[in-house]
Amino acid sequence: IAGITQAPTSQILAAGRRMTLRCTQDMRHNAMYWYRQDLGLGLRLIHYSNTAGTTGKGEVPDGYSVSRANTDDFPLTLASAVPSQTSVYFCASSEEGSSYNEQFFGPGTRLTVL
């Protein structure tokens, strides 16, 4: 089934721990994105990648890192989690970056940092 998968679905994490959120798409989209969604706020872009091998910073990149070794995978790493990183994280992809292409979203990862 074509689409985007994310893992884990949810996670409770102790502050200071390292955590990697996984994202995989099988639509051969060039561009991928990581957003966080917090109550009362719009989706905020953390990092993006317009093509394999390149990444860029979004609106709220601090405390997060990404890599794009191939077209399909775009993991997001929290090096040392803090409670303010408690959020729902969505991975998305689009055919091309820097364009009007619609974005397709994964089901999200609900992360709680204690």
Added chain:
Amino acid sequence: GQNIDQPTEMTATEGAIVQINCTYQTSGFNGLFWYQQHAGEAPTFLSYNVLDGLEEKGRFSSFLSRSKGYSYLLLKELQMKDSASYLCAVLDSNYQLIWGAGTKLIIKP
């Protein structure tokens, strides 16, 4: 700064029509998107407007006025399954999406 404004919550009756407004102030404009997000689920694409005017797609229509920095999403013949949040997002001069906080639409029988 960049800003997208939408009402926080709206209530409408099954079978009726509802209009959800969105105003924006962004650095550049390369189009406006509407997404639907059911509770606990991912956003899904509804519409994209880059030129002024009305785009109709079944029961949903989206309008854009670039000179006024204004858009609306019109939902007709409301059904209970339309209960969801509706997200307005603008593609700015850097081709990054700036998102509004969303409008939670509650449909009553």
